[in-house]
Every structure is written in structure tokens, then in C-alpha cells.
Amino acid sequence: MEIEAPIIVASAGEGRWSQAGTTLPVSNVQALASSAGKLTADKIKRYIRPDIDAYEVLSEHSGEVPVIDLGKLLKPESAETEAAKLRFACEDWGFFQLVNHGIPEGVIANIKSDIQKFFQLPLDVKNAYAQRVGDLQGYGQAFILSDEQKLDWADMFGLFSQPPQARDMSYWPSQPPTFRNSIEEYSSELTKLARSVVTFIAKTLDVDLELVADKHVGQFLRMNYYPPCTSTPEKVIGFSPHSDGSFLTILLEINSVQGLQIRRGGAWIPVKPRADALLVNVGDFLEIMTNGKYKSIEHRVTINAHKERLSISAFQLPKYDGIVSPILGRTEEVLYKTMRVEEYAKLYMSNKRDGKRTLDHAKLSPI
Numbered sequence: 001m002e003i004e005a006p007i008i009v010a011s012a013g014e015g016r017w018s019q020a021g022t023t024l025p026v027s028n029v030q031a032l033a034s035s036a037g038k039l040t041a042d043k044i045k046r047y048i049r050p051d052i053d054a055y056e057v058l059s060e061h062s063g064e065v066p067v068i069d070l071g072k073l074l075k076p077e078s079a080e081t082e083a084a085k086l087r088f089a090c091e092d093w094g095f096f097q098l099v100n101h102g103i104p105e106g107v108i109a110n111i112k113s114d115i116q117k118f119f120q121l122p123l124d125v126k127n128a129y130a131q132r133v134g135d136l137q138g139y140g141q142a143f144i145l146s147d148e149q150k151l152d153w154a155d156m157f158g159l160f161s162q163p164p165q166a167r168d169m170s171y172w173p174s175q176p177p178t179f180r181n182s183i184e185e186y187s188s189e190l191t192k193l194a195r196s197v198v199t200f201i202a203k204t205l206d207v208d209l210e211l212v213a214d215k216h217v218g219q220f221l222r223m224n225y226y227p228p229c230t231s232t233p234e235k236v237i238g239f240s241p242h243s244d245g246s247f248l249t250i251l252l253e254i255n256s257v258q259g260l261q262i263r264r265g266g267a268w269i270p271v272k273p274r275a276d277a278l279l280v281n282v283g284d285f286l287e288i289m290t291n292g293k294y295k296s297i298e299h300r301v302t303i304n305a306h307k308e309r310l311s312i313s314a315f316q317l318p319k320y321d322g323i324v325s326p327i328l329g330r331t332e333e334v335l336y337k338t339m340r341v342e343e344y345a346k347l348y349m350s351n352k353r354d355g356k357r358t359l360d361h362a363k364l365s366p367i
């Protein structure tokens with residue numbers, strides 16, 4: 001089996017956002033994982049992370065991730081209490097489970113089923129899709145740690161899906177046959193949902209709604225596939241620690257396999273997947289805009305010895321030629337620089353994703 005094929009990572013669509021990063025050719029991990037017998041020490045070496053245990057994992061707190069009910073935010077009698085919870089979630093956790101989100105069950109079921117089918121396609125078929133969009137560049141997946149190239153145990157496929165006028169479905173895989181339709185429906189539902197969440201977040205900030213809501217204009221969707229790793233799963237990472245280079249991210253955990261962990265108080269808290277929720281997190285741009293009041297929290301994905309894990313991330317993005325500035329810092333000490341979105345995006349793509357490096361660049365006095 002050919003395992004040195006390029007990773008399924010690509011992006012296309014919304015003009016200049018797609019020029020910010022480069023795709024690095026790395027091995028397809030799903031194929032590598034299924035060649036278990038041939039998974040030699042040498043092959044697995046690039047995936048081993050000696051620092052994986054640097055911080056404690058506190059599983060007993062995994063049920064504490066805040067839960068926000070969109071239905072309650074929409075009802076006048078419960079809106080105020082729920083908005084207070086939303087403010088706390090953004091300030092204190094940077095993450096929340098969104099329930100009663102209103103996305104039709106059928107839309108979720110279709111995207112889940114089609115993404116699972118997509119990753120079951122033969123490697124050469126998936127690679128053909130990746131190569132088709134490859135020259136338009138995308139997210140890389142290799143990390144340079146102490147002179148040695150380290151890789152994440154994941155395959156990814158990502159494309160811009162919004163704004164609608166920039167959406168070109170022909171870049172999306174046409175297999176399974178219902179895939180493009182599922183993506184289109186999910187993407188447009190998510191765009192509506194993101195606007196509503198952004199509006200509620202803006203209300204919690206006590207600033208001109210337009211200042212915040214206008215910042216969210218585009219969406220990048222990325223499917224993530226983490227194969228099981230029968231050899232040393234505890235030393236291999238699915239997704240290196242990072243914070244998201246987005247305004248907000250909305251995550252659907254496709255097959256409810258645990259793996260995502262979020263940084264809190266110097267430890268990692270595993271997130272318990274909830275089939276009835278979407279997981280929302282504050283991204284770097286929102287942290288900058290709120291002058292650090294709302295936190296873009298570091299997170300990572302661990303992997304499983306026996307079960308594959310699938311997810312789809314929807315990054316809500318600001319205008320590429322816009323500016324991001326700490327609008328809430330006017331009456332207090334300003335902690336972040338005013339930056340061009342393009343400048344930040346290029347910095348983000350060029351950095352290894354070890355924690356909050358890119359955000360540190362945006363701080364006036366980096367810690």
C-alpha cells in the first residue's frame with residue numbers, strides 16, 4: 001500500500017484567505033494506521049510526542065464544560081439569564097456546548113453519514129480530490145519541534161464554503177454522491193447559526209453590535225479523521241495543541257468518540273461528546289477584539305487505540321482585507337495590537353501550532 005501519498009489537506013474558494021498558508025506533503029495516516037503490521041518503529045517515530053504528558057489530564061472535570069441553550073437565548077423570559085451564562089462561558093472557558101441549536105436533525109445525520117463514507121473511499125480517490133484543490137493551498141499538518149519534523153495523527157480535508165457567491169461546490173468531493181448536497185445544506189445552516197451566535201455574543205459585550213457582527217463574514221469547513229493507533233496511542237497526538245485562527249469555531253463531533261481536550265488551569269480537560277450539541281469556541285480574532293476578555297483557549301486531540309474519531313470544524317472568519325483591533329480596550333489598558341487580518345493569517349499559517357504562539361505575536365507585551 002502506498003503510504004507516502006500526500007495528506008488530504010486542501011482549501012479553495014474564498015479568494016485571498018486561501019493564499020495565507022501552504023500545504024505540506026505528508027503521509028496519509030489512515031493508510032499508515034491500517035498497515036498495522038508494517039508500522040515499524042521508524043515509521044511511528046515522527047508521530048511520537050515525548051511532551052504529551054507535560055500537563056495533567058483532569059477527566060473528573062469533563063462534565064463541567066458550560067452548556068448554552070439557544071432556545072433560552074431566543075425567549076425573552078430566559079434570555080438574560082442565558083446571556084449571563086454565555087458571557088461566563090466565553091470569559092472563563094472559551095468553550096461551550098450549544099444545545100437547541102435548531103439545525104435540523106436530517107442535515108446533521110446526512111453530513112455525519114457522508115463524511116464517514118468519504119473517509120472510507122480508497123486512498124487514491126481521496127488523493128485525487130485533494131490534488132484537485134491542492135494548488136490552491138491549504139493548512140499544513142507538519143510541525144517542526146526541536147529540529148525534528150513531528151506529525152499529527154490525522155487526515156484532513158478543508159475548503160471555504162462561504163460566502164455563497166464564492167462557493168464553488170465543484171471543488172468538493174462528488175463521492176459519496178450526496179456529499180456536495182450535504183455539505184451545502186450543513187454549511188448554509190451553520191452560517192445562519194453562526195450569525196445568531198455572533199449576535200448574542202455581541203450583546204454580551206456591551207458594544208455596538210455592528211462592530212462585532214460585521215467582523216464575521218466567511219466560513220472554512222474542515223473534516224478531520226483520526227485513525228486508531230494500535231501502537232503507542234498514548235504517545236501519539238491527533239492534533240497538536242493550538243488555539244484557532246478564527247473568530248469563532250463550531251465543531252460537530254461526528255461519531256461521538258472522545259479525544260478533544262481543552263486547556264484549563266494548567267491541565268487538560270477532556271470534552272465529553274454530546275450528540276445533541278455543537279461545540280463552540282472563541283477564536284483568536286475574538287480574543288483580540290475583546291482585548292482578552294473572551295479567551296481563545298488552547299486545545300488538542302488525543303487518539304484512541306481501537307476507535308477512529310471524526311469531526312468537522314467550521315471556522316467563522318473575518319474579512320481577509322479587514323483589520324482586527326481590541327475594540328473593547330478603549331476604556332482600559334490596551335493589551336493587543338491592531339493588526340491586518342491578512343498579517344495575522346499569514347503569521348498563523350507560518351507558525352507551528354504549539355499553543356498560543358500566534359496570539360502572543362498580537363500581544364503588546366508578549367508573555
Ligand SMILES: O=C(O)CCC(=O)C(=O)O
Nearest residue numbers: 224239244260301311313
Ligand atoms: O477534532 C476536533 O475535535 C478538534 C479539531 C480542531 O481543534 C480544529 O479543527 O481546529
Ligand SMILES: [Fe+2]
Nearest residue numbers: 242243244299
Ligand atoms: Fe482547533
